[in-house]
Amino acid sequence: xxxSYHTLIIGTGCAGFNAADRLYDFGIRDIAILTEGRxxxxxxxxxxxxxxxxxxxxxxxxxxxxxxxADTLYSGGGVMGEHALCEAAYSARCFMRLVELGVPxxxxxxxxxxxxxxxxxxxSRATSCGPLTSRYMTEALEKSVLGxxxxxxxxxxxxxxLTDENGVSGVAAVSVVTxxxxxxxxxxxxxxxxxxxxIYKNTVYPESQHGATGLAVEAxxxxxxxxxxxxxxxxxxxxxxxxxxxxxxxxxxxxxDEDGNEREFLYDALxxxxxxxxxxxxxxxxxxxxxxxxxxxxxxxVAAEVKKGNRVYLDFLHNPRGLEKGFDxxxxxxxxxxxxxxxxxxxxxxxxxxxxxxxxxxYADHGIDLWSERLEIAVCAQHCNGGxxxxxxxxxxxPGLYTAGEAAGTFGVYRPGxxxxxxxxxxxxxxxxxxxxxxxxxxxxxxxxxxAIRYGTSNIGEIREIFRTExxxxxxxxxxxxxxxxxxxxxCDLHDHFFSYVEIGDVSETADLYKLYDMVITQRAVLSxxxxxxxAIGTHGSAFVDRRPDQSGGQIRQNRTVTxxxxxxxxxxSPMPDxxxxxxxxxxxxxxxxx
Numbered sequence: 001x002x003x004s005y006h007t008l009i010i011g012t013g014c015a016g017f018n019a020a021d022r023l024y025d026f027g028i029r030d031i032a033i034l035t036e037g038r039x040x041x042x043x044x045x046x047x048x049x050x051x052x053x054x055x056x057x058x059x060x061x062x063x064x065x066x067x068x069x070a071d072t073l074y075s076g077g078g079v080m081g082e083h084a085l086c087e088a089a090y091s092a093r094c095f096m097r098l099v100e101l102g103v104p105x106x107x108x109x110x111x112x113x114x115x116x117x118x119x120x121x122x123x124s125r126a127t128s129c130g131p132l133t134s135r136y137m138t139e140a141l142e143k144s145v146l147g148x149x150x151x152x153x154x155x156x157x158x159x160x161x162l163t164d165e166n167g168v169s170g171v172a173a174v175s176v177v178t179x180x181x182x183x184x185x186x187x188x189x190x191x192x193x194x195x196x197x198x199i200y201k202n203t204v205y206p207e208s209q210h211g212a213t214g215l216a217v218e219a220x221x222x223x224x225x226x227x228x229x230x231x232x233x234x235x236x237x238x239x240x241x242x243x244x245x246x247x248x249x250x251x252x253x254x255x256x257d258e259d260g261n262e263r264e265f266l267y268d269a270l271x272x273x274x275x276x277x278x279x280x281x282x283x284x285x286x287x288x289x290x291x292x293x294x295x296x297x298x299x300x301x302v303a304a305e306v307k308k309g310n311r312v313y314l315d316f317l318h319n320p321r322g323l324e325k326g327f328d329x330x331x332x333x334x335x336x337x338x339x340x341x342x343x344x345x346x347x348x349x350x351x352x353x354x355x356x357x358x359x360x361x362x363y364a365d366h367g368i369d370l371w372s373e374r375l376e377i378a379v380c381a382q383h384c385n386g387g388x389x390x391x392x393x394x395x396x397x398x399p400g401l402y403t404a405g406e407a408a409g410t411f412g413v414y415r416p417g418x419x420x421x422x423x424x425x426x427x428x429x430x431x432x433x434x435x436x437x438x439x440x441x442x443x444x445x446x447x448x449x450x451x452a453i454r455y456g457t458s459n460i461g462e463i464r465e466i467f468r469t470e471x472x473x474x475x476x477x478x479x480x481x482x483x484x485x486x487x488x489x490x491x492c493d494l495h496d497h498f499f500s501y502v503e504i505g506d507v508s509e510t511a512d513l514y515k516l517y518d519m520v521i522t523q524r525a526v527l528s529x530x531x532x533x534x535x536a537i538g539t540h541g542s543a544f545v546d547r548r549p550d551q552s553g554g555q556i557r558q559n560r561t562v563t564x565x566x567x568x569x570x571x572x573x574s575p576m577p578d579x580x581x582x583x584x585x586x587x588x589x590x591x592x593x594x595x
Contacts (some may be wrong), residue, residue, distance in 0.1 A: 001153050004185035004443055006030035007435055008171055010158050010212065011192035013043030014134055014421065015405030017141035019190045019428035020150050026436035032151040034158060034184075036176050036511065040208035042194045042406070043138045043424070048285075049244035049359045051133035052118050052126045052418030053098075053105070056091040059112035064123055066091075072122060072416060074576055077541070077557030078225050078385075079412035081576035082392035087410070087419070087426045094425035101140040104129050118417035119283055126418050131362050134421055156182070157511040158212060161189055161219040162446035167399025168219075169444030174514060179507035183448050187441055188400045190431050191216060192424075195384040195406040196522045198515065200476065201468040204234040204241055204382040213407060214521030216388045221396040223563040224409035225386030226529035229542055230286040231477040233302060234380040235314075238366040241382060242314060242375070243285035245359050248337060249351040250278055250323070252315040253298075254374065255305040264321050265312075269301055272322040272329050279334035285417075287379065287477045287542050289550045303379045303478060313374035316349040381476060383420060385411035386529065389562060393434035394427040400441075402431035413541040413557050453513065456503040460516050463502065467491065471523060478544045481534045488527040492566060495520050529561045532568035536561075 006028055009019045012035040020033050035041075057064035069088035073079055095113075099105060105127050107113050118126035129136050145152075153173075160172040162183070170185040193212035197205035205211075217223065233242050253274075255265045266274040280295035287299045305312050322329055327344045338344050343351040349370055352359055360370050368375070387409035388396050394410075395402050404427030406420055467487075474483030494501065498520060504513050530543075539550045540557065562571050580586060 001032070001151075001182070001184070003183075005032050006186065006440075007188040007190065008184060008186040009033045009190045009192060010171070010215075011035060011041065011194065011405070011407075012038045012138075012142070012152065013041045013192060013194060013405060014137045014141060014424035015043075015407075015428045016190070016192035017138060017145050018425055019192060019404060019432055021141055021144050021148070022429050022432035023435065024145075024148050024150060026432055028432075028436055032153050033145070034153045034156050034171065034173060036155065036157040036210075037208065038152060038154050042197065042205060042209045043134045045135070045206035045208055046204070046240075047131045047134060047362075048241040049131060049246050049356055050128045051131055052128050053095070053133055053137075053421045054118065054121070054125050054416045054418035055095040055127060055422060056088065057115055057123055057125050058092065058095070059108075059114050060124075062123060064125070068123075069125065070576060072120075073412075073419065076120060076411075076415050077413035078228060078560045078573060079410070080560075081574045083410040085577050085579075086392060086430060087423055090426040090429060091422055094422065094429060098137060098140065098425070101144055103136050103140045117283070119286060120414045121416045125416070128418075130358050137421065157514060158215055159514040160448055161191075161215050161398075161401060162444075162448060163219055163398060164444050164446070166441050166444065168401050170446030172446075172448035174511050176511040177508070179510035181448070181450055181510070183446055185443055185446055187443060188402065188435050190428065190435075191388065191401065191403040191407050192405050192428065193407050195387070196526065198464075198519045199468065199523045199526060200381040200472050201465070202236075202378045202380045202472040202476065204232070204239050204380045206239055210515050210518070211407075211522065212518055213387065213525070214518035216396060216401065216403065216407075217521050217525055217565060219398050219401055221398050221401060222389040223386065223525055223529070224389040224560050225412065226384065226409070226526045226563055227533040227543065227561055228385035228411070228413050229381055229477070230383040230385065231299070231379055231381055231542055232285045232287055233281065233299060233377055234382065235375045236378050236380070237376055238363065238368055239380070240362070241285065242377060244282050245352060245356040246282070246314070247285075248279055248282035248334075249316070249343070249348045249355065250275060250320055250334075251348040252318050252320040253278070253302070254313045254315050255310045256313065257308075257310050265305055266298065266301060267321040270297070274298075275320060275322050275329065276331040276334055278320070279330070279337070286382070289539050289541065289544055299379045299477070302377065306378055312377050314377055315374045316352060316370050317347060317372075317374075319347055379477060381472075385409075385413065385415060386561075390427075392430070394431040395434060402435070404428040404431055451499045453499065453510065454503040455506065458505040458509060459503050460509065460512050463494070464516055464519065467494070467519070467523060475527060475530055477542055479530060479534060479546070481531065481546050484527055484531050484534070488524065488531060491520060491524045491527060495524055524566050525563045528566050528568045529563045532563075532570065533561050536570050
């Protein structure tokens with residue numbers, strides 16, 4: 001590790017590796033990737049039954065266009081026009097780059113990349129490599145980065161992005177092994193640390209993912225749309241989305257009370273209608289306040305059982321009540337899907353083996369045998385649609401601080417499934433392009449003074465558990481305004497007295513101390529955005545507020561919540577750009593730029 005670099009990338013997921021790979025190709029070679037663990041993070045360690053990558057349609061006779069895809073992204077609400085257009089315009093370029101790097105997206109013998117419909121998708125733009133699409137992406141990009149000899153600084157947790165009058169000047173980091181703190185000078189930082197995975201107890205984020213949104217807050221960047229999340233049904237022993245085939249095979253939903261009494265609570269509440277709703281959870285997986293009388297009613301019933309203190313399971317070993325007399329009771333959509341899949345037979349696990357054996361093998365790889373045991377589940381936080389406020393080049397308001405992937409706030413209220421993976425590639429490419437075109441600014445001389453740390457009996461785990469649990473209780477998809485305000489006040493107090501209240505056992509826990517600090521900073525910002533949105537907008541998207549109905553009437557939300565520290569406001573989103581498309585004009589511009 002040197003003491004200075006032109007650009008430092010933080011994070012080793014799809015966005016981080018692509019940022020480094022692209023910078024190298026653009027001629028910026030004095031770069032390094034800093035990570036607390038190269039094999040950690042969401043990109044490498046998460047997925048679903050069929051993890052989706054969202055792109056421009058590249059097969060068949062159905063029409064599509066850059067502007068149509070941009071309109072789809074923009075129509076989700078809370079999305080800046082320039083982000084929607086860039087993510088559509090760069091889609092094919094980024095997707096084909098992954099193909100060239102060896103990511104095994106399925107294609108027919110003539111080179112068409114087949115698609116299917118995902119949630120919030122009016123066409124069939126989705127594709128997949130199976131349950132581990134983002135892992136394959138990460139590994140392919142990593143191979144390219146390693147082949148170019150780009151330095152990876154491992155086992156270092158970034159704890160502060162340092163700034164001066166010119167913007168970014170460096171990064172302070174702490175060894176996750178020894179607790180030793182170092183300072184690295186740099187002209188630019190690309191923050192690719194994923195979503196704020198550490199703020200909830202009930203979460204699908206892998207345990208290796210922590211997030212580092214607090215770095216941007218401490219550096220002075222504004223955040224946007226932090227109240228916009230995706231929540232859905234997931235397993236808790238091994239954190240994984242239970243979407244797609246896991247639901248379409250019609251597992252049994254079981255609630256078990258403290259005395260061991262079992263109940264098929266969905267059937268008790270909904271009768272045979274529960275069968276069609278379970279099926280719909282396959283591709284209507286995220287909780288949606290517009291669907292509470294439909295598929296999202298399943299989420300509400302699951303959460304209600306958990307709040308009673310009951311444990312809830314998916315059982316693939318037995319058919320749910322209602323199927324005793326056969327599959328004819330199913331709605332036409334579910335019946336036809338299973339028929340076309342040649343799966344109108346047997347038990348849920350037998351249907352799953354027929355339709356998606358990889359979904360069973362995935363759990364087996366993590367010590368869970370779906371042929372013999374149930375999956376304990378909860379409604380969990382899965383993706384933050386907000387993040388750092390960035391411009392059309394994914395640069396924050398702090399010069400030299402760029403953000404890509406889930407850490408960037410480009411997704412809005414509703415997003416098509418898989419659009420996050422497209423965004424990892426587009427955002428990091430845009431940042432790399434912009435950095436490569438900038439004149440060099442002088443290297444700063446950053447310094448960092450570690451605050452006085454209290455040593456004694458570590459209370460990190462206790463504090464983390466208390467605040468994560470309360471966050472899941474009052475500020476998930478079913479939000480309690482009074483409860484959020486109370487928690488916000490407590491989080492602000494903890495933040496203000498953090499280093500005089502939190503203790504660690506020895507210096508090796510310094511990285512854990514700063515993970516907790518990041519959680520506190522991020523919870524403060526998220527709660528501020530949620531409270532602001534609760535008063536100004538109310539129930540919408542993925543969030544019930546005080547159990548009030550959604551009053552939007554289905555209108556597109558043309559605003560966003562912007563947060564600076566602990567203060568939030570409502571701003572308008574930018575319109576869709578209408579850029580120059582006359583070829584002769586663009587050709588002349590290109591010639592001028594090449595001189």
